Amino acid sequence: MFDYLIRNAVVVDGTGNAPFEADVAIRGGRIEAVGKLADQPAGQVIDAAGRYLTPGFIDVHRHGEAAAFRDGYGKAELAQGLTLVINGNCGLSMAPIQGPNRQEILDYLAPVVGDMPAGCDFTSVAEYKQQLSRVPQRIHNGILVGMGTVRGCAAGFYDGPLNDEQYAFIHSLLKQGLEDGAQGVSLGLGYAPECFYDTEGMIRSLEPLKDSGVVITVHMRQEGDEVVEALEEMLTVARALRTPMQISHLKAIGTRNWDRCVPKMIELLRAARAEGIDVTCDVYPYPAGSTQLIHVLPPEFQAGGMDALTEALLDPGKREIMKQRMKTGTDFENISLLVGFENIQATSLRLPEHQIYEGRNIVEIARMQGKDVYDALFDLLAAEHCTPAMIDRITSDSDIDRILSEPYSGVISDATYPENGLMHPRVYGNIPRLLEHYVRERGLLTIEAAVRKITGLPAERFCLKTKGHIAPGMDADLCLFDLKNIHQTGTWQKPDQLAAGMDTVFVMGKPALLEGEFTDHFVGQIL
Ligand SMILES: [Zn+2]
Structure with a gap:
């Protein structure tokens, strides 16, 4: 007998293929069957009545590794259908932090990540995961090794070239982070202290990743006047390391760069991909950022x-x-x-x-x-x-459209979690903004193209083999909703409002959100 049988759903399966009508059965946390299953026994039957059933949404670019310890964490995410997030982006991860520069690094991270949770100390990714495992989670959480944090541990905010010993220490922290189960590595070349690397030094710091298959996410050195050169630099790095790379929150800052730099960068990305470089990008669906x-x-x-x-x-x-x-x-x-x-x-x-x-x-x-x-x-x-922190209106809507239209672009939020103050609406509203504005109202993306950008594509990119698709054997992380009800409730003035319209969200086969209400299923895993 199935645990759950979801009948009469319009399945958007994460592959980018057109939606199809089917029943989906769940047992033991997994998707057991997809097809015509009406006559089969199930503990509970949910009539989808023509609503969309999609894989649980994935956001591979958030900054919630400290927020995951706060009360209520996961509600803002779950209400928009997120079942899996990856934190530790832009080189700014809160693990591993060790050594004499600890406090300086933490001060630097605070506007983006928040403060170190009380009673915690993340000297390694293993230590981080261990401490997070004591806090029940509504959703799955992963973390990247942030190379800014790692450089900070080795050399503080020193701006000169590093010595052999410092590189050796960076390599040991990087390798340990990956052995401890980080999902990849993040760079923040726009931030200190990584901005003090030249290209050669940066490649040297990443030496252990050569031919590794480990994905690197990159906040580039510049997103302003020299953003095209910054992308060229990263393509050089990708060629040298031969490991997957994802350019984070692609954009061109500044009116004089709008509609000019992004088309050039798209050309560069297409050419690099045609050349066999494994490079992709992502974008947040708002003309403002926050850092x-x-x-x-x-x-x-x-x-x-x-x-x-x-x-x-x-x-x-x-x-x-x-x-x-x-x-x-x-x-x-x-x-x-x-x-x-x-x-x-x-x-x-x-x-x-x-x-x-x-x-x-x-x-x-x-x-x-x-x-x-x-x-x-x-x-x-x-x-x-x-x-x-700041919220800065920096990019053009037409550039966002261009990036969204590329089939290899993912959608992320870049949600930051400072301890206090006005937040960016993307923390609560990123997915509804995508579905409401870009799919339903404007039709820039089909539902299957949009869903792919927040399910199958990131799952494949980050080697999350049991995530991101609706098919037998996959984890039963699922969203059930009617597109016409999806709504970003938060505004620029009052951003911290739970998203509306998500009906039911399964996490590992349990409804963490059931017909719009949070349940007490805390079955999120630490990846
Ligand atoms: Zn960033």
Whole structure:
């Protein structure tokens, strides 16, 4: 007898093939059969009544490794149909963190990942998984080894070339992380301290991955004026390492780069793939991003970490240099020059006296303080020891359309989880945004193409062999919904609203969400 029989579903199976009508049977956490099963016995029968049944959705780019310890974690994810997420992206993983630079690394991660959970210490990926295993999970969680964190353990925020010993230490941490079961490796070349690698040094740091088949996700060195060159750099790295690579959140920042750089990058990606380089990309379906607010500063000032940067922000001479660099520089991701301070909102402010600025853009804050925009920004950052985050409106909708239209592009959220403050709506709304806006309202993607980008494609990319498809033998991670009800409830002003329209979500054969209500099935696994 089946545990569950879902009858009369329109199955979108994760392959990208057209939807088909079928019954799907579940037993022992797996999909047991797909077809005409009406007359077969089952513990419980669910009439899908023509609703879509898809594999559980997968988001391979989130920053929730610390959030996974918080109360209520998994609800925002499950309500949008996510059954599996991979954290530790952009080089910024919270494991493995060890050695004398621990606190500096944690301070640097805070605007993206949040704080180290109370009573925890993730000196290795194994230690991370062990500690997470004590917290019941609604969904499956994986983690990548972040190479920024690893470099931080070896050399702090030192900006010079590394020595043999430091490379050896980086290699040992990387190999240990993979042995401990990380799903891959993430790079954050736009961030300190990885921005201090030249191409050769970066390749050397990744030496153990040569011909490994381990996937590398890449937040590139630049997403602004030199984004095309940054992609060329990564294709050089992919050629040298011969291991799968996924370019994270592909985009071109800045009005002058819109509609110009993404078409070039798509051409480069297509050519590289035709040449046999195993490279893909992903995109988040919003024209705004979110990361550390210090990301608007010239990266060279991040040498020495947050203490040194805070000092520089208070030093009149260095402030002046920063200001001039930001007014004209094109050799770094100069976000304020590219999109304007009015498109950069300060968030996750911690000081009580700064709460009136939460969610306001830098121009507004400067006006409220009667200061020049640069002074307002530098003062705010220095007073907050550089830990604020930002939501920055940086990309064009037409570029998002172009990337979504490529069959090898995945969809991710890049959800960040700072401890407090206004969050990006993608944390709660990424999947509904994709299904509601790009499938139902605009028809840019068919349902099967969109579903593939958040099921079969990422599962294949990350070698999750029992995930991402509806077929006998696969894990019974499933979503049941009516497309017309899917809705991103959160807004830019009030983003932390559970998504609407997902009816039932199975995780390992158990309904973790049943007809819109959370159940007490906590069967999520640590990958
Ligand atoms: Zn990133």
